[in-house]
Each structure stands twice: as structure tokens, then as C-alpha cells.
Amino acid sequence: MTPDTAIARITAALEPEARIRALFLSGSHGNGMADDWSDLDFVMVAEEGLTDEIAALWRDAVGRVGEVVLWRDRIVRPALINAVLAGGIRIDLIALKPEHMGGQTRDALKPLIDRDGLHVTLPDGGGTPATSPARLRYGFDEFLRILGLLPVAMGRGEYLNGVTGLFHLRNLLTELMIEETAAPHRGGALHLNRLITDEQKAALAALPVPAPEREALIAAHLAYAAEYLPRARQLADARGVEWPERFEAATWDYLNDTLGIARAPAAGPQPKIATT
Structure with missing residues (x-):
């Protein structure tokens, strides 16, 4: 039919x-x-x-x-x-x-x-729906919160849960990329191809999807942090959202104290960010 x-x-x-x-x-x-x-x-x-x-x-x-x-x-x-x-x-x-x-x-x-x-x-609408500063800040905080659970999963040997946590980070990164493009008419979850750029698709495709093994999971979490955090900071600046400086610093201190992980470097050149 x-x-x-x-x-x-x-x-x-x-x-x-x-x-x-x-x-x-x-x-x-x-x-x-x-x-x-x-x-x-x-x-x-x-x-x-x-x-x-x-x-x-x-x-x-x-x-x-x-x-x-x-x-x-x-x-x-x-x-x-x-x-x-x-x-x-x-x-x-x-x-x-x-x-x-x-x-x-x-x-x-x-x-x-x-x-x-x-x-x-009804109002005309059109354009890109505005995401509230509070909702954007929630995403930044949530990424850091999940990243900060890595020592717990590794300490308990919960490597399967570590994979689950990584996919939460991937979802947050995808949401961030959609915000970067400010695409109108975002539709459902299965419309990603028309919502992000070729550069963003390549960045996502290059990120690892690891086996449930300790070293692979640690490396993957760092790779996602290196991709997400610089993008998120740039979006926060463009939208006038306060960055969670103290929470980020405390998260890296905890990762360093428990797993010997230094702060992740940026993944590479960052895209232009839509300000609306």
C-alpha cells in the first residue's frame, strides 16, 4: 500500500x-x-x-x-x-x-x-529549531560524566559495559554534529545522512568501535574525547553557553589519577559552527 x-x-x-x-x-x-x-x-x-x-x-x-x-x-x-x-x-x-x-x-x-x-x-516556523542553552550544557556535562565512568568500568573489569558507555559517547557526538550544521527539519533518528556534512561523516567513520578489551576501550574513549570536546567548546562559544571548566578539569584529574590518562588533544581542524 x-x-x-x-x-x-x-x-x-x-x-x-x-x-x-x-x-x-x-x-x-x-x-x-x-x-x-x-x-x-x-x-x-x-x-x-x-x-x-x-x-x-x-x-x-x-x-x-x-x-x-x-x-x-x-x-x-x-x-x-x-x-x-x-x-x-x-x-x-x-x-x-x-x-x-x-x-x-x-x-x-x-x-x-x-x-x-x-x-x-499557527506560526510560520521554518529555519532551524533553537536548542536551549540548558539542553546544550546538559550534553556537554553528560559527555564528561560518561567519560568519567571509564575508571569504574576498567576497575571492575566491566568491559562489556565499557562498550555500552562508548556508544553513549558516540550518540552525544552525533547530536553535537547535528547542532554544528543547524540542519532544519531534523526528522527522526534515521535521517543522519542529510543532517551532517561529509567531513563529519568521515570523522565518525574513523572513530574506533572496539572489542570489549581494556586497552582498546581506553584508547577508544580518548579518541571520542579528542573529537568531541574541541567541537563542543567551539559550539559553546558560538552559542554563548558557559563551558563546564571545573567539571572537565576534575574529570581529567580523575582519569589521570586512576588510569594514568593525560588530557586528550584535539582530533584535528574543527568545522565552522552555526550560531543559531
Whole structure:
């Protein structure tokens, strides 16, 4: 079944339901950047939000597209339903009360049902969503926190956990690179190719993915630190975010005291950073 057919079936099923005041396509299909692998994302507006009755209506509508093999109803977030259908079709819904539509923008939504003309009242949006200084600082602190757990994993011989910790560092580095490019319409986790530059891809590809062995893990953590920390400092300067100087210094002191690790040098030339 094509995405257009699936969208049409869901819309037709919900059109007679006056309790549903609006239904919009969001995500890649809403902003015009969908490809053959994009899932279907919807934003619904109902007076009472996502009630059991609204969830039942949605389940019936999605069931007209195909066999539902996974259904997560308000498990991850109170306004979210995730569905996976046989054949790999993925359909997500966020259902909101009208007064909770303030975080939506007109350019990111395509109206399917709009009984009250909500779409034209939304702000234009566009450009790159601003990440708050607090959220950026959280990422910097989190990288240092996880880096500082390396002596614990090595001291306990928890080399499998050391690999897990390294992948947390990799995720934080990837998030940082996306911030560097300030890419608009970031989409889901599987859109990385269009969110980072060739230089960033090469830097990620060059970083080690080690076996769960002591020396390999130590070397890999240092390689990630050398790639992340200079980039993060430059981003902090560009965005006016205070750098955690004391936390970084204390982390390197701890690594040196426990593992004899000196402060990591920068990995190489750093990219230009978007300031918005």
C-alpha cells in the first residue's frame, strides 16, 4: 500500500468524527521531505486530547490500512501512540488539545482535517529549531560524566559495559554534529545522512568501535574525547553557553589519577559552527 493510500484511508475513517477537530500530517510527509522509507506521522486535535475513546477511533482508522502488529498507546508519552503494521508501515500519532498546539508550526504540518481553521493560526516556523542553552550544557556535562565512568568500568573489569558507555559517547557526538550544521527539519533518528556534512561523516567513520578489551576501550574513549570536546567548546562559544571548566578539569584529574590518562588533544581542524 502506498503512503497516499494509507493517509487517505485514515482520513476517510476519521472525517465523520466531530470529536476530532483537526488531523495533520507531520514529520517528513508534512514538510515535503519524505522518501520511500519515511514513516507516517500525524498530529490530531481533539477537545479532550488523547482519551481512551479517541485512541479507539485511531486504532480503528489505522486498522483500515493493514494488520497492526505493534501498538503502543500512551506508553512512551501521554499524548503519543506508536503503531507498526505488517509490511513494515510505521504510523505515529500525537493527539493534543487545541490549547496545546502552540509548539506546532504551519510549515511542518499538512492539513487533512481542519474543522476550525487551526492551520492558518499557527506560526510560520521554518529555519532551524533553537536548542536551549540548558539542553546544550546538559550534553556537554553528560559527555564528561560518561567519560568519567571509564575508571569504574576498567576497575571492575566491566568491559562489556565499557562498550555500552562508548556508544553513549558516540550518540552525544552525533547530536553535537547535528547542532554544528543547524540542519532544519531534523526528522527522526534515521535521517543522519542529510543532517551532517561529509567531513563529519568521515570523522565518525574513523572513530574506533572496539572489542570489549581494556586497552582498546581506553584508547577508544580518548579518541571520542579528542573529537568531541574541541567541537563542543567551539559550539559553546558560538552559542554563548558557559563551558563546564571545573567539571572537565576534575574529570581529567580523575582519569589521570586512576588510569594514568593525560588530557586528550584535539582530533584535528574543527568545522565552522552555526550560531543559531
